[in-house]
Amino acid sequence: MGNSMVWNQTKQVETFLQKAFRTISDYLNEATLTKLLEEREGVDKSYCELLLANLRRLVVYCEEGLEACRIVLNEEPFRKTAAEKVLYRVYHLCIAEYFTPKNDVWYEDSRSAYTGRNSLKFRQTPPPSLQALLLSLESEFQTIREELEFYETDYRTKMIQSK
Structure with a gap:
């Protein structure tokens, strides 16, 4: 793959x-556990705590990936190998965390891709604002996942060959 690509x-x-x-940070800056519990009656407090965690x-993974992208983009000359490593890490941290988070508080229903519906499914009923936030980001995460899937196999192949 060429440098410009x-x-x-x-x-x-x-x-x-x-x-x-920015979207997730803005939400977290305004959200409190108390506000989330008030949004919908019967929402489990421990589940909300896991959702927020x-x-x-x-958001930390996104910020780290953002900083890494900026560093690589500002280096002269552009280091293709470093950029590929950053893209690989973004795929495995940000994208993976979005679709398969720790503690399985939500998960991806891969069959939803064929129906045109949102693929995220929640283990319990989440607060409406949090559900809306995650679902509003889904199409962009999906687009970037498709763009970066190449690095899943390419980077691993390069690492194995270099040993």
Whole structure:
């Protein structure tokens, strides 16, 4: 893959991560456990705590990926190998955390892709605002996942060959 293609993908991922980071950060800055519990009667407090913990983890991964993209994009000359490593890590941290978070508080129903519906399913009923936040980000996470799937196999192949 050429330098310009990797640079363009890194730029695209940087833009995506900036938006995802800002959206999730804004939500977390306003959300409190008390407010979330008030949104819908019967929401489990411990489940809400896990949801918030997973959002915090996701926002940290997005911020770290964003910073790594910026560093790689600003280096002269552009280092394709470093950019590929960053894209691989974004795929495995940010994208994986979004679709398969720790503690399985939500999961991806892969069959939903064929129906045109949202693929995220929640283990319990989440607060409406949190559910809306995650579902609003889904199409962009899906797009970036499709863009970066190449790095899943390519980077691993390169690592195995270099040993």
